[in-house]
Amino acid sequence: MKFVGPLIALMLAATPLRAEIDITEVTSPDGINAWLVEEQSIPFVALELRFKGGASLDLPGKRGATNLMVGLLEEGAGDLDARAFAEKAESLAASFDFDVGDDAVSISARFLTENKDEALALLRDAITQPRFDQAAIERVKAQIVSVIRSDAQDPDTIVGAEFDRMLFGDHPYGSAIEGSEDSVAALTQEDLVEAYKGALARDRVYVGAAGDISAEELAALLDKLLSDLPETGTPQPADIEVTTDAGVTVVPFDVPQSVAIFGHEGIARDDPDFFAAYVLNEILGGGGFEARLMEEVREKRGLTYGVYSYLVPKDQAALYLGRVSSANNRIAEAIEVIRDEWTKMAENGVTQDELDSAKTYLTGAYPLRFDGNGPIANILVGMQMDDLPIDYVNTRNAQVEAITLDDIKRVAARVLKPEALRFVVVGQPEGLES
Structure with a gap:
């Protein structure tokens, strides 16, 4: 065996x-x-x-x-x-x-x-x-x-x-x-x-x-x-409204490096702008070293080994979140850079080169997800739960390619909310207070 x-x-x-x-x-x-x-x-x-x-x-x-x-x-x-x-x-x-x-x-x-x-x-x-x-x-x-x-x-x-x-x-x-x-x-x-x-x-x-x-x-x-399972189960909980305000919450913890999560309200998976928001996030913080947050926080300033952002469309609430960790004496600077990049993209959108690069990556990487029966079965269930059409896997890349600079700029102004960007920091950050 x-x-x-x-x-x-x-x-x-x-x-x-x-x-x-x-x-x-x-x-x-x-x-x-x-x-x-x-x-x-x-x-x-x-x-x-x-x-x-x-x-x-x-x-x-x-x-x-x-x-x-x-x-x-x-x-x-x-x-x-x-x-x-x-x-x-x-x-x-x-x-x-x-x-x-x-x-x-x-x-x-x-x-x-x-x-x-x-x-x-x-x-x-x-x-x-x-x-x-x-x-x-x-x-x-x-x-x-x-x-x-x-x-x-x-x-x-x-x-x-x-x-x-x-x-x-x-x-x-x-x-x-x-x-x-x-x-x-x-x-x-x-x-x-x-x-x-x-x-x-x-x-x-x-x-x-x-x-x-x-x-x-x-x-x-x-x-x-x-067939022998109960016909109906416990009712789903009610939707919940996500509200945040800009600022920092510090949770003291005796570690040499602070960990931070940041974010605010996101966008639902069935929202017509979700695809544009998905591409937008790839450029901001969802990808590798080409993402803006990684470039500004790690590559240019050496404040962290990694920083990323991600969309979280839960069933009862949608979030737009990110994570970063940095030394206690540098986390305040990392947070300031993230705030600045969040604001810049909300106000100005992205460049054509950034959009083209994100499209190339997203469309090229998608077929790699179908690398076995297990992943395929998993994707099929996810599609159904997200109420996607049965031909989604064969049209998804075309939908990514259809996203324009104007789409990104409009959705960036809608989805990115610098005025609501809340940071929670665990550690002993220098220069930060709740």
Whole structure:
């Protein structure tokens, strides 16, 4: 069995890159939808499931319940305890991964075609008959508490947590998905069952598949895999308005280098200007050494090893964020440079050379994402959750190419808000006060 991991890795990498992706929409007899890219050259299938909602579905006073529940899905199911479940998956050369974020529970499955039926039966047990044994609950709780304690000493985690708390307050986005030591300790088996029923429901599932499986086979397995799940789950939380004002918040922490996160309200993924904002960010801080922030903060002044910005279109709120770290005696200068570049781009947009360079990179790099059945299945699910059309992968580069200088200038003035650019700094920064 020591060869199983390398075998699956080889199959993931062996799928050839394709300039165009042929996606088939599949609907099961019970009405479950999925997107499929069929590839019969390798006897291997990747299946991705996403359940919309994720950790944001935690009920009041139960923070961390969804995270703990997801961590227990591979800790025994049906007649199999945790050890037996792991041994069964290994014997089938099958790989399962269970994860949770702010807005989704993610389940990934990788299996050989010849073991498809047995692998999917095991996965079905995991998502329809989780055991939530008390011994497993206590074991996973201890692992989560260890993570919480470690995060409490990590400046990178602290700065993100403080920024989220300031922006979102009591909304689930305002606290870590792991919960606190106290909230995790208080969670019961009944809480986990309730979190399970609320998060893994058919009214919020999205499916992507790639590999050696036909549309007919996929339609049949969807019903076997998912039909026994609850029809509806916990309602999604309400949208939250993001408001910030320009300034700095300092969180004292005894480290030689300060870490900062900065940002303000962003732009929703379904906004007509999102593509232009995406290209704009590539030029400002999303790329490598060609990005303005990297050029001005690192290359010209040597204030950091890295600085970057990124769009965060969450389901209930959209953010435009960035991160930088610098020595305590230089972080104030780094922040001033970032403010200046944020303002310059908001007022003046970008140059034609910058736009052309960003387009070349973005259109050239995009096909490289489709480098195996696993990444392809993942992309298919992401497209569905973002409500993108099924031909998006074949039109996306044309949409990037269509962005003009005028588009960038207009969107820069709309999206970049120097008057709302808030910095949170963790460390002992010299020359900075809250």
